[in-house]
Amino acid sequence: MRILIVEDEPPIARDIRWQCKQILGEQINSIEIRQTLESAAEFLSQTKIDLLLLDLNLHGENGFHLLQEAVSGSFHTIIISAFVDQAIEAFKYGVLDFLPKPFDEDRLRTAFDRYFNLGQSHNVTTQFITVKTRNRQYVLSVDDVQYFKAANLYVEIVLISGKTEILDKTMDRLEQILPIHFFRIHRSYIVDLRQIESFTPIIDGSSKLTLKSGEVLPLSRKRHKALRSRLNE
């Protein structure tokens, strides 16, 4: 696991690093500290990481710009912040967790658990997804999405309008931060259940799902049962 800590106060950064090492031990491949947005951006442009620990109140920076930047990356983001009222807002952008300072190993461990637990959880409140296109980034609402489709190391977002966007995340990571009305119907597809028009079972046990837009997506055999129980909830 490759971790980047972006925190402007050195003692705090060192403590977080120490805590990470305590919890993850050998699982850490690298753990870096950067104090400013510029130096962090520069680091990220050259190195891939798995997890970002970000202080929203970085000296002199606008917290939410930072946040939107962060969640557009391929890594998971955990926000560390002094302002608890920012938590609700942060979670709307699809962060993995929000840790109010000061926190200790127990709390950090809970956050790491979220990182390692694949699949969805019930209390995800993500409303926005940030998409980066060359030098631009913009935010789209989760309600505009029909489905997500895997595309190599990226994810293609298919919007209700028919437009598509590219998201720099893996399906697994994406699945962890999507709200419960999204469902992974296939290794390569996550769909908004509200967009499903009808089922068409196929002889081999799998099905075809027809969306409101007319598109047809595959539902794998494995996930058929899970979908059934999800729909019954």
Next chain:
Amino acid sequence: MTPLRSVQLILMLVFISVVVPCFSQPVGSNLVIHLIEHRVHPIFKWKYQPGDIPVKESGHTEDSLWTDITSPRTIQQSSAIQWIRKDITLRGELLDSGALGIHIAYLPQAFEVYWNGELIYKNGRVRNSPDEEVPGTINSLFKIPIDATKAGHHALAIRFSNHSPEQHFKGFRASIGYFSELLKQKAHFFHDQYVWFGVFLTVSIISLTLSVSGKKYRSFIFFALFCLCYFINNVIDPAVDAYQVKTSAINFIIGLQFLIFPLSGLFLNVFFLYNYNVPNKWIHIILIVAIKVMINVVFPTLIQTDFHKFITSSYLVGILLYAVLKKKAGSAIALFGVTALTIAIHTHDIYYRDMTLLKPLWSILPFNLTLLFLFCIILSISRQILEENRQIQIAQNRSHRLETQLLKSQIQPHFISNTLHSIKSWFRENPQKAGRLIQTLADEFRLISQISSEKLIAIEEELTLCRYHLELMSHRREVVYELEVDPVPQTEMVPPLIFHTLIENGLTHAYTMGENGKFQIRFSSRKNEKKYTVLNDGSLLKELSSQPKQRIEAGMGLSYVKARLEESYPSQWQLDYGLKDGLWEVNIIIKV
């Protein structure tokens, strides 16, 4: 001011149209009395003879010998025995009510009254020399013999001497009517005087008490003086009624009475000027005094008090209109009251001059209107006090809010959370440092809770707070922040957290990561102001200074600083900031 001026003009015109009729004297030098009526007639337009004449001739209407009196000065010239005369025509028959009577007031010093050449009344002893002259009473009320009051023409002549140069004929009045009516009039008069005596004395004492109860109410001393003037005025008449004219004390008191009315007007005007904080008060005061003096010297007619009243009333109404325009508390009620008083003042003499000018119901108007005026002023004052209390309450609430803001900002997550998390780190790296910093944090909080409810604190406490804060921040950021302070007297007081807030601003906006900083606090004072300057040498503010002002102010806790300054030094402070000689400086200037 233009709308105010035009309103004043309109008011002047209104008053002229009301007052001028009062100014004008009744037509005809011949007074005609219908015996069937129960009225009391004031006697005007006397004729005057500068020297002594044989008594028998006083009944003759030899007009060429007599001159019309146009001003008291007509009489004052001479100091020998003089005469004044009035022709009266009686119509009809005397009623069962009894004899006619005459009331004379303020005719110095001694006089003899002749009716158709017959002596009917003596007041004092009329003599040619000052030694032999014996002054009479100020008020005289006597009957005319019944058989002398048949229908027809009659001559009323008064032979008098006045060897006291300080006596003048201000306030001289005479009236004729049924004796029983004159008595009633006198009784009414005294009755009114005694009631007003009580009312004005009471209000004066209350006003006086109020004036010493607080700096804000000092103007009420003038209202107390105004009431006192009215009170004295209403004491004098009954008091001097039985006295002789010559006593110097009496002379003084009478003279005083003629000073008192204009003086009361002056006091009332001054009261309102101070109460409503009218600008350029002294100009108004001098103007009022000048006008009154000018009237006394330039237009000394027998009815001059009307013009006095007119001037006082317009000025009063003018001041109150200004107060109403400026939305001062209670001013509208006061204006209403003053209007009532104005009407009372103007109808007062009409009442005494000619009772039929007003219906019987209206004759009680001056009295009731004056009471209405007092009531309105009291109401207006209570409104004012209520408003002031409301302002005090608002100020207190603001103070509480500031205190809360102070406390909240200090237990704000950002400060306490980051500091505590930092301490966690030091526990492992340097436990001694961790311990010391926990102590500093605790000390800072203790000090804050001590000072939070104060409006002003000793400057040493503020500086200590700043030093604690900078120590913590130095360790949090692993840089060195220094504070250099000019020496300052221990007695100096400042609002809590003003320097602290400015230093915190600097820490947040002026320095980059890893940059050391030096803060300075400088003091300077001039004749009537003192200045605090907080300086920092941050590199970031150099570029920030080129940005628009709103952006600079929005991010900083300046609103807290400004609110604290306004709380302790209302409208006497200034705050400015900018880049100077490579340093960012914030100046707080307070007028002492």
